[in-house]
Amino acid sequence: MSEVTPATRLRPWHDEQLRQVIAACVTLGFAVGVYGISFGVASIGAGATIAQTCAISLLVFTGASQFSAVGVLANGGSPLAAFGGAAVLAARNGVYGFAMASRLDGSLARRMLAAQLTIDETTAMAAAQDDRRHAQWAFWITGASVYVFWNVGTLVGALIGSAIDPETFGLDAAFPAAFVAMLWPLLAERRHLRAAAVGAVVCLVLTPFTPVGVPILAATAGIAMGLRDGGDE
Amino acid sequence: MSWTFVLVLAGTAYAFKFLGLVVVGGRTLPAAVDRCLALIPSALIAAITVANTFGNGQALQIDARAAGVAVSVVAAWRRLPLIVVIVLGAAATALVRAVS
Numbered sequence: 625m626s627e628v629t630p631a632t633r634l635r636p637w638h639d640e641q642l643r644q645v646i647a648a649c650v651t652l653g654f655a656v657g658v659y660g661i662s663f664g665v666a667s668i669g670a671g672a673t674i675a676q677t678c679a680i681s682l683l684v685f686t687g688a689s690q691f692s693a694v695g696v697l698a699n700g701g702s703p704l705a706a707f708g709g710a711a712v713l714a715a716r717n718g719v720y721g722f723a724m725a726s727r728l729d730g731s732l733a734r735r736m737l738a739a740q741l742t743i744d745e746t747t748a749m750a751a752a753q754d755d756r757r758h759a760q761w762a763f764w765i766t767g768a769s770v771y772v773f774w775n776v777g778t779l780v781g782a783l784i785g786s787a788i789d790p791e792t793f794g795l796d797a798a799f800p801a802a803f804v805a806m807l808w809p810l811l812a813e814r815r816h817l818r819a820a821a822v823g824a825v826v827c828l829v830l831t832p833f834t835p836v837g838v839p840i841l842a843a844t845a846g847i848a849m850g851l852r853d854g855g856d857e
Numbered sequence: 858m859s860w861t862f863v864l865v866l867a868g869t870a871y872a873f874k875f876l877g878l879v880v881v882g883g884r885t886l887p888a889a890v891d892r893c894l895a896l897i898p899s900a901l902i903a904a905i906t907v908a909n910t911f912g913n914g915q916a917l918q919i920d921a922r923a924a925g926v927a928v929s930v931v932a933a934w935r936r937l938p939l940i941v942v943i944v945l946g947a948a949a950t951a952l953v954r955a956v957s
Contacts, residue, residue: 644938644939647938647940648938648939648940648943651939651940651943651944652939652943655943655947670858671858672858672863673858676858676860676863679863679867680863680866680867683863683864683867683870683871684863684866684867684870685870686870689866689870693866697858703858703859703862706862707862707865707866707869710866710869710870711866711869711870711873714869714870714873715873716873716901717870717873717874717877718873718874718876718877719877719897719901720874720877720878720897720898720901721873721874721875721876721877721878721879721881722877722878722881722894722897723894723895723897723898724877724878725877725878725879725881726891726894728878732879735878735879736875736879738878739871739874739875739877739878739879740871740874742874742877742878744901744902744905747897747898747901747902748898748902750898751898751899751902791954792951792954793947793951794921794925794946794947794948794949794950794951794952794954795947796909796922796950797909797910797921797922797925797926797929797946797947797949797950798943798946798947799905799909800905800906800907800909800910800922800925800926800929800946801925801926801928801929801932801942801943801945801946801947802939802942802943802946803902803905803906803909804906804926804929804930804933804942804946805929805932805933805939805942805943806902806939807899807902807903807906807933808933808934810898810899811899815892815896816896816899817899819896819899819900819903820899820900820902820903821903822900823899823900823901823902823903823904824903824904824906824907826904827903827904827905827907827908828907828911828917831908831911831912831915831916831917832915832916832917833915834915835915836914836915839904839908840901840904840905840908843900843901843903843904844897844900844901845900846896846899846900846901846903846904847893847894847896847897847900848893849893849896849900850889850892850893850894850895850896851889851892851893
């Protein structure tokens with residue numbers, strides 16, 4: 625952990641650890657942005673206008689739900705079915721909110737803004753930091769970076785159509801790769817390792833039998849590992 | 858697609874975020890509950906990682922993504938920076954796809 629002196633607090637760019645965090649957040653945002661292009665293409669294909677497509681990314685701002693909603697509509701599903709699947713996928717952001725609430729400072733207005741940015745990427749980046757200050761930086765920079773790249777990507781996709789297949793560049797693996805890197809430091813603590821193992825197993829076991837989105841929500845069961853006594857290292 | 862659909866989905870997505878972070882999240886909770894909440898990122902991010910690696914809708918499969926994620930596990934174990942882990946994971950996946 626880098627030392628937090630008054631100088632690094634006032635001049636964050638003098639903090640080497642923070643520079644690495646920022647570089648990582650922007651890289652992740654860029655990968656998300658390329659996926660935003662795919663979303664723009666998929667949404668137009670599902671019958672949305674350009675304005676509606678951009679509004680979805682600006683307002684809904686949770687990629688898995690967005691892809692699910694336009695995917696169901698494109699396959700001829702009813703708006704109610706599209707909404708149901710997307711809502712289940714969006715529910716996990718509420719769970720992330722519980723976890724992030726104690727790590728984020730600020731007024732009600734600031735928390736309401738933070739709520740819109742509470743998604744997989746921001747929660748994971750913040751959780752991977754070893755102190756509160758870097759966790760807050762990671763949350764806000766990842767949130768800003770993902771928000772900008774995701775929405776620019778969406779607009780580009782809606783305007784130009786499919787020019788890039790993200791899978792050619794392995795970008796679909798960029799997300800699990802990033803999550804592995806963020807999880808790794810946490811797993812040194814036994815109770816985090818247990819929670820992660822339970823979460824992963826629950827998700828894999830339920831995937832074939834439950835609607836998309838449910839396995840990840842059910843993986844919250846892993847937090848029961850925190851009920852054991854405080855006998856962690 | 859109707860604007861009603863767009864706005865209802867947006868309102869629902871924000872309601873979940875708002876409920877977790879602002880409504881419930883600001884309260885002081887028993888220590889055991891706090892210990893559990895601290896484990897949320899580990900449990901859910903682990904689930905998303907395996908879902909993104911092996912999942913395809915409701916099917917599970919081992920494909921080029923698994924190779925990329927395996928490389929990223931080694932890179933994370935070697936404590937390489939996050940950017941390097943991401944790039945290696947994506948590059949390994951692209952490589953396996955290109956040759957298979």
